[in-house]
Each structure stands twice: as C-alpha cells, then as structure tokens.
Amino acid sequence: MSAAAPSRDAIVATAQESIARGSKSFAAASRLFAPKTRERAWLLYAWCRACDDIADGQDHGHDMTGVSDGPARLAEISALTEAALAGIVVGAPAFDALRIFAAETALPPALARDLIAGFALDAQGWRPQTEQDLYRYCYHVAGAVGCMMALAMGVPADDEATLDRACDLGLAFQLANIARDVAEDARAGRCYVPQAWLEELEIPADDLLEPQHRERLGQLGERLGRLAARYEASARLGTPALAFRSAWAVLAAAGIYGAIGRKVAALGARAWDRRVSTSGLAKIGFIVRAWREARQRARLYPPQPRDPALWTRPR
Numbered sequence: 001m002s003a004a005a006p007s008r009d010a011i012v013a014t015a016q017e018s019i020a021r022g023s024k025s026f027a028a029a030s031r032l033f034a035p036k037t038r039e040r041a042w043l044l045y046a047w048c049r050a051c052d053d054i055a056d057g058q059d060h061g062h063d064m065t066g067v068s069d070g071p072a073r074l075a076e077i078s079a080l081t082e083a084a085l086a087g088i089v090v091g092a093p094a095f096d097a098l099r100i101f102a103a104e105t106a107l108p109p110a111l112a113r114d115l116i117a118g119f120a121l122d123a124q125g126w127r128p129q130t131e132q133d134l135y136r137y138c139y140h141v142a143g144a145v146g147c148m149m150a151l152a153m154g155v156p157a158d159d160e161a162t163l164d165r166a167c168d169l170g171l172a173f174q175l176a177n178i179a180r181d182v183a184e185d186a187r188a189g190r191c192y193v194p195q196a197w198l199e200e201l202e203i204p205a206d207d208l209l210e211p212q213h214r215e216r217l218g219q220l221g222e223r224l225g226r227l228a229a230r231y232e233a234s235a236r237l238g239t240p241a242l243a244f245r246s247a248w249a250v251l252a253a254a255g256i257y258g259a260i261g262r263k264v265a266a267l268g269a270r271a272w273d274r275r276v277s278t279s280g281l282a283k284i285g286f287i288v289r290a291w292r293e294a295r296q297r298a299r300l301y302p303p304q305p306r307d308p309a310l311w312t313r314p315r
Contacts, residue, residue, distance in 0.1 A: 005089045008100055012039050014093040015046035022049045025283075029256075032249035032287070033153075040104060040152035043097040047084075048115065048145060050094030051077050055119040070123040078116055085109045105151035114144040114314075127205070128194045135311035137192065138174040139167065143313055146170030146235075153246040160315075164306055165238025167313045169254060172231035176261035179224035182217065183209055183272035193220055209272075218269030225265025232258045234310055239297045248294040255286035 019027045019042050030041045054073050083090050084099040085107070101107060118140030128134040150166035151157060178185075178192045185192060186208045198205050201216040208217060232254050239247040259278050264271045278286075293300055 006093070006096060011093055011096050011100055012042060015039075015042035015097045018042070018046040018049055018094065025256075029249060029253055032245060032252060034243065034245045037153050037243075037246055040101055041149065043101040044145075044148055044152055046094045047081075047098040047101070050092070051081070051116065051119060055123060074116070074120055074123060077119065078113075081112055081116060085112060101148075101152070105148075106157045107148065107151060108157055111144050111148050114140055115148075118144070125190075127191050130196050131194050132311070134175075134178075134192065134194050135171065138171045138178075139311075139313050142170035142174035142177075143167040144170070146173075147313070153242055155241065159241070161306070162238050162241045164313065165235050165241075168231045168238070168306075168310065169235035169250065171311070172228045172235060172254070172261070173257045175224050175228035175231065176257050176264070179221050179228065179264040179271070180260050180276045182221060184275070193224070197223070214269045218267075218271060221271045222265045222268060225261040225263075228261035229258065229265075230307070231310065232261070234307060237301045237304060237306075239294065240301055240303070244294055247297050248290050251290035251293045251297070252287045255290055256283055259286070 016027075019030065022045070026045060030038050030045075033041060054077050055070070057073075080090055080092060080095045081098065084095045085102055087099060087103065090096050090099065098112065102109075102112070118137065121137060121140060126137070128137055144167070146166040146169045147163045150163055155162045155166070157163075182193065191198075191205050191208065193205075193208075195205060197220055198208075201219060203213045203216055203220075207213065236251065236254060239250055242250065256278050259282065260276055263276045267273075267276070
C-alpha cells in the first residue's frame with residue numbers, strides 16, 4: 001500500500017531549501033525563470049542533488065566521506081528513481097520531487113536513467129580514452145540534465161532539435177568544469193582529459209601536475225576551453241524556441257559558465273595557479289547582457305542547422 005502523497009507545495013518548499021543549501025549560484029539564477037519553470041527547476045535540482053549526495057557520501061555537495069559500498073548506493077538511487085518514474089509515492093522528498101517533475105513534463109525515463117549512468121561511471125573510477133568518450137561522459141553527467149531542464153521550460157519531449165541545443169549547453173558547462181578542475185581532479189585521483197590527448201603530448205595521466213608538464217597541460221586546457229565555446233555557441237541558437245524568461249536564464253548561465261572556459265583557455269599553463277571563477281559583479285554584468293540578448297534573440301540567433309561536426313546525444 002503506497003504512502004499518502006505529500007502536497008506539491010511541500011515538496012517544492014523542500015526542493016527550494018535543497019537548492020539554497022547546495023548551490024547559491026543556481027538558486028539565484030533560478031530566480032530569472034517564470035514561477036512555474038522556477039519550481040520545476042528546483043524539483044529537478046533536488047533529485048539531482050540527492051543522487052549525487054548518495055553516490056558520493058556527502059550532504060548537499062559538502063563533507064564528502066569515503067564510499068566503500070558504491071554498487072549498493074547506485075542500486076538504491078536506481079530503485080528510488082524507478083519508483084518515482086512509475087508515479088509511486090516514494091516518501092523521500094527528493095525522489096518525490098522527481099515524481100512530480102516527471103508527471104508535469106512528460107519526462108522520457110531514459111533521460112533520468114542516463115544521468116544515473118554518469119554516476120556509475122564515476123563510481124567505477126572511469127577515465128575517458130578518446131574524445132568521443134569525453135563527450136559521452138559529459139552527456140551523462142550534464143547533457144542529460146540540460147535536456148531535462150529544457151522540459152522544465154516547456155520544451156516538448158519530441159522537440160529533438162531544441163533538446164539537442166539544451167544538451168549542447170550541458171556539454172559546454174561540463175567541458176568548462178573539467179578544464180577548470182584539472183588540478184583538483186588530479187589531486188583526487190581523477191582524470192577526465194582523454195588518454196589519447198595525453199599521449200599526443202606525452203603527459204602521464206597519473207603525473208599531470210609535475211612542473212615539467214605544465215606548458216603542455218596548458219594546451220589541453222585551451223583545447224577544452226575552445227570545445228566548451230563551440231557547444232555554448234550552438235546552445236545559444238536554441239534560445240528563440242524558449243519563452244523570454246527562460247531564454248534570459250539560459251543566456252545568463254551561458255555567459256557565466258562560458259567565462260570560466262574562456263579564462264582557462266586564455267591563462268594556458270597558469271590556469272590552475274588558483275581556481276578560476278566568475279566574480280559577483282561579472283555575474284551581474286552577464287545577467288544584464290543576457291536580458292538584452294533575450295529580447296533580441298530571434299535576430300541574434302536566427303535559425304540554422306546544428307553543426308554536424310558536433311557530437312550528438314544518443315536517441
């Protein structure tokens with residue numbers, strides 16, 4: 001017998017609390033959305049945050065503990081997610097948030113499962129061997145979320161062209177994050193730079209941060225930054241399909257995260273001397289600029305075919 005369903009308002013309130021604790025930047029950015037879209041963004045964030053926390057043994061992205069039972073944690077995430085996708089009242093607020101989100105957006109279950117597959121890759125200590133591997137990973141941990149966010153904004157689940165652009169934005173964000181976090185990841189024993197790239201420049205994967213490799217590592221940071229910019233540019237072309245406030249939020253996020261990738265590319269070998277970030281004042285500037293761009297998005301981003309050279313998400 002299923003438990004009594006908590007009210008939507010209660011679940012939304014819990015989701016809002018989750019985003020406020022987990023990411024002040026995302027919480028602030030969500031204010032740009034219209035109310036219904038904003039609430040759906042909170043619901044989606046709450047589920048993503050909970051899955052990440054369970055997988056990594058942390059609390060809203062903080063206080064990570066060692067995880068020795070990775071497969072069991074992934075099984076728990078999958079079971080709770082499948083229940084939510086089936087419309088069952090789970091009793092865990094974050095997974096009931098997914099239940100509500102899925103019902104309101106006609107969420108294709110494959111998108112939720114694709115994100116969980118990304119957690120599985122990290123749990124396995126997976127490393128990309130090729131550039132294509134890198135794109136697949138970025139899709140699982142970020143591109144799929146971009147698609148789900150598009151659904152939150154009212155994009156129909158069968159609008160493949162707009163979902164492709166949303167996926168591109170997720171890829172751009174993740175590529176920029178990987179570029180920024182090369183040193184941090186290396187110190188944690190992780191590497192998301194393709195092995196083939198490292199071999200091209202004769203950089204040992206487990207020895208990335210040695211001073212003798214820094215100049216060549218800088219070349220890889222530039223490469224990641226340039227790739228992020230290509231996917232960001234593609235994502236911008238999808239904004240005319242969105243309502244004004246959704247386009248405003250997307251363009252603001254594209255500017256803020258795009259600045260990270262551009263900074264890494266510009267700094268080269270110095271990109272990891274300190275963590276690259278975007279200042280509060282710069283974020284305000286991107287938000288103001290994005291408002292202007294959103295008003296003119298039909299002119300700035302006219303319809304054109306997606307670049308066939310870009311990696312395309314699985315169907």
